[in-house]
Amino acid sequence: MPNFSPFQRTREAPNLPTGTVKFILYCISSFPGLLTLMLILETGQAACNILVPYAVKAIMDGVASLTGDTGPVLKTLQQPLLLLAGLALAEIIFSRTSGALLIIIGPRLRQRTTQKLFAYLQYHSVSYFGHHFAGALAHRISETAISVNHTTWSVLCEFWPITITFSVSIFLLLGVHQGLGQYVASWVLAYIAISYWLATRCQHYAKSYAATRSQVNGKIVDAVSNMLNAKLFARLDYERRYLNEYLETEVRAGRRTFWYMERVRWFQFIAAAALKIGTVYYALTLWEGGIISVGDFTMSIALALLIISDARNLTRRFLEFFEYVGNVANGIDTIVRPHEIVDKPEATPLIVTHGRIEFRHVRFGYDPSQPVFEDLNVIIEPGQRVGLVGFSGSGKSTFVALMLRNYEPQDGAILIDDVDIAGVFQDSLHEQVSLIPQDPSLFHRSLKENIGYGKLDAEDAEIIGAADLAHADEFIKDMKEGYDALVGERGVKLSGGQRQRIAIARVMLKDAPILILDEATSSLDSVTEKTIQENLDRAMGRKTVIAVAHRLSTIAHLDRILVFDNGRIVEDGSHNELLDRKGFYHRLWSMQAGGFLPEEAVSG
Structure with missing residues (x-):
């Protein structure tokens, strides 16, 4: 520490x-x-x-x-x-x-x-x-x-x-x-x-x-x-x-x-x-x-x-x-209280060239006496697309929060390209990692400003291109003020799906080498989701991708799936490999109701 x-x-x-x-x-x-x-x-x-x-x-x-x-x-x-x-x-x-x-x-x-x-x-x-x-x-x-x-x-x-x-x-x-x-x-x-x-x-x-x-x-x-x-x-x-x-x-x-x-x-x-x-x-x-x-x-x-x-x-x-x-x-x-997480005096900028992510002997608990992770070890190779699944409270969101350095582990290290993120500038970390949250929040500013937040010096054509990839261009053009329309506090003037599309466009414009998806298309209809998913797959390119999923079908095509249970990774492999093992993931897949996981395991 x-x-x-x-x-x-x-x-x-x-x-x-x-x-x-x-x-x-x-x-x-x-x-x-x-x-x-x-x-x-x-x-x-x-x-x-x-x-x-x-x-x-x-x-x-x-x-x-x-x-x-x-x-x-x-x-x-x-x-x-x-x-x-x-x-x-x-x-x-x-x-x-x-x-x-x-x-x-x-x-x-x-x-x-x-x-x-x-x-x-x-x-x-x-x-x-x-x-x-x-x-x-x-x-x-x-x-x-x-x-x-x-x-x-x-x-x-x-x-x-x-x-x-x-x-x-x-x-x-x-x-x-x-x-x-x-x-x-x-x-x-x-x-x-x-x-x-x-x-x-x-x-x-x-x-x-x-x-x-x-x-x-x-x-x-x-x-x-x-x-x-x-x-x-x-x-x-x-x-x-x-x-x-x-x-x-x-x-x-x-x-x-x-x-x-x-x-x-x-x-x-x-x-x-x-x-x-x-x-x-x-x-x-x-x-x-x-x-x-x-x-x-x-x-x-x-x-x-x-x-x-x-x-x-x-x-x-x-x-x-x-x-x-x-x-x-x-x-x-x-x-004017002590800042909870600060950059070290000798901190350096993080420059991601490959996108390799490693959790090395990580121990963390929101309450240190009740750890979520005990000696967590996992490596995500450069360019790998990895899904995180598990019941609520299993550790998926904590995994992402630690990687974004929203919290710091009590022990162990989290490395990107073999560089401990505890020793880099937080701003440089966040410049190299993009997050599309499940419930995105927008500024009470114009649609253009919200999308352009991903790249402050972006040209109008780049903003429109990102909106088109996210299938946001259609509804934006139908609005009276177009890209100059204000979205309201936290984006309340838009529907959940529209807010999510703006968030996706913003991240596409940012184009960071590491991408985190937290049920990024959950508010979209199935047709729009399929089209955006294809665009996201193209946008992923050689990025390292981590996708948190409650709907297992959205991550079945990824290279690898990590199955969490009570703060441990209990299974690791591709969708087909995990199904063939007839283990925890197979049980999750069988328990899906309407494509979604239940909040917790069903006994019996």
């Missing part, structure tokens, strides 16, 4: 950090200059906003110093009025420039995060995708990308300006009176500390709520994807009840989160009232004692009200911030 580090990842995947803060810093690392400029602009905006009460103080003190002669009012107040106008103008310039930068950075940041998460997700194994809803994964990527944006803007456009507001306010109040400034500073420090503590305790609720929403989203996607089944079994009411159970879970998780937030708001309002009443009372006693001027009194009250306003927002923003952080953490936990 390869000796990988505990956290292994594919070299081609982005090196995404697993820590939440490091992940966010990684995502924003492409915009250092613009984000620094935004920080400066937000500093300027916040400073201008909080200095407005200082300008008002200067105006009030100027007004208080005037005598009954009102003639020189504007001249006397010229400096504070210019300061007020300058602060207002500067605040507009700083804020709107910062807003323009946010518009420039925001969509790009979300795009970068989505790209990196999707690129990392691509390299997870088949087993990973088997344990996660596709809709839930898509939702997780989207929500993580949005939350990275919101977290960044929370720090830059909310927490940082609030820090500037609090700092400048305390500095101004200390200039008015040491005691008053210290009182407000103490309140601010205590408020921030308690708000942060309350918000961190809310993080658990927010993370749980985000995970529940993601699960519910996955259930909705699953239900919508299987709407036809629900209708065919008259289970629409059942599906509503089934979904409602998960919606109720989401409601409970939401209520836990919102009730906690409500308790936080009680603290926020009580604390705000304490600052408001305390500051007014303290400033009044100072003014009454002639210690501060009327302008100082006015500025103190204005600053206290601004602090209260920002403090209330701070509590709410802390809660939102930790929800965003929880979403990011949830996304990292779901996606």
Whole structure:
């Protein structure tokens, strides 16, 4: 077995950090200059906003110093009025420039995060995708990308300006009176500390709520994807009840989160009232004692009200911030996991010149304690066409999955042209092997794009030629948009037989030296199947072919048949040879019902 580090990842995947803060810093690392400029602009905006009460103080003190002669009012107040106008103008310039930068950075940041998460997700194994809803994964990527944006803007456009507001306010109040400034500073420090503590305790609720929403989203996607089944079994009411159970879970998780937030708001309002009443009372006693001027009194009250306003927002923003952080953490936990199967550091490209396949002492189990194969040994010679037969669960699909390296054996080796596939690039392996699955899945793209997926630089004539060989050209030409027609999600606009023909055309266009057929013509009528089978036989040429079959007649003409039973190859030979032996294969052939094998052996 390869000796990988505990956290292994594919070299081609982005090196995404697993820590939440490091992940966010990684995502924003492409915009250092613009984000620094935004920080400066937000500093300027916040400073201008909080200095407005200082300008008002200067105006009030100027007004208080005037005598009954009102003639020189504007001249006397010229400096504070210019300061007020300058602060207002500067605040507009700083804020709107910062807003323009946010518009420039925001969509790009979300795009970068989505790209990196999707690129990392691509390299997870088949087993990973088997344990996660596709809709839930898509939702997780989207929500993580949005939350990275919101977290960044929370720090830059909310927490940082609030820090500037609090700092400048305390500095101004200390200039008015040491005691008053210290009182407000103490309140601010205590408020921030308690708000942060309350918000961190809310993080658990927010993370749980985000995970529940993601699960519910996955259930909705699953239900919508299987709407036809629900209708065919008259289970629409059942599906509503089934979904409602998960919606109720989401409601409970939401209520836990919102009730906690409500308790936080009680603290926020009580604390705000304490600052408001305390500051007014303290400033009044100072003014009454002639210690501060009327302008100082006015500025103190204005600053206290601004602090209260920002403090209330701070509590709410802390809660939102930790929800965003929880979403990011949830996304990292779901996606940025160790890759299950990775290329070795010394991996080389696989170049198939002959197509010889060998399973050498292979031991494998989906659960290692319950192996499917124990010391499996088999050689498929170059150009040989081999059928795999056996009851369900006998090991046929596992044999194919191991050859495609969807899973890795616990022991032994699988070799192609005497090269261990564990030591080659996975992409190069998949370029050399074609698979026509029993239930092919198509992209929600045009027919031309789906067929051309087998060879991205294929000319139109090549695509049409492959479609003709697969007997798909006939129904495609009958469609209104022809080869430009969209097939729907997973190809739902096409019949099963049409989807299978598109999959066959795609593989014919790919023209890989090793071909795997997993009951590739099972959805076709007998006439079409016979014609396509002839075309497939011609397309096989000198390829090495492995055909998994439930209908034995489809593989009777192949060079060799491997008979599987409980993870062992119990018989090996041609169709006629195996029938002559009167053994397991003869029994399978005799048991066929309508040309198909039963799911398991019939006793008696």
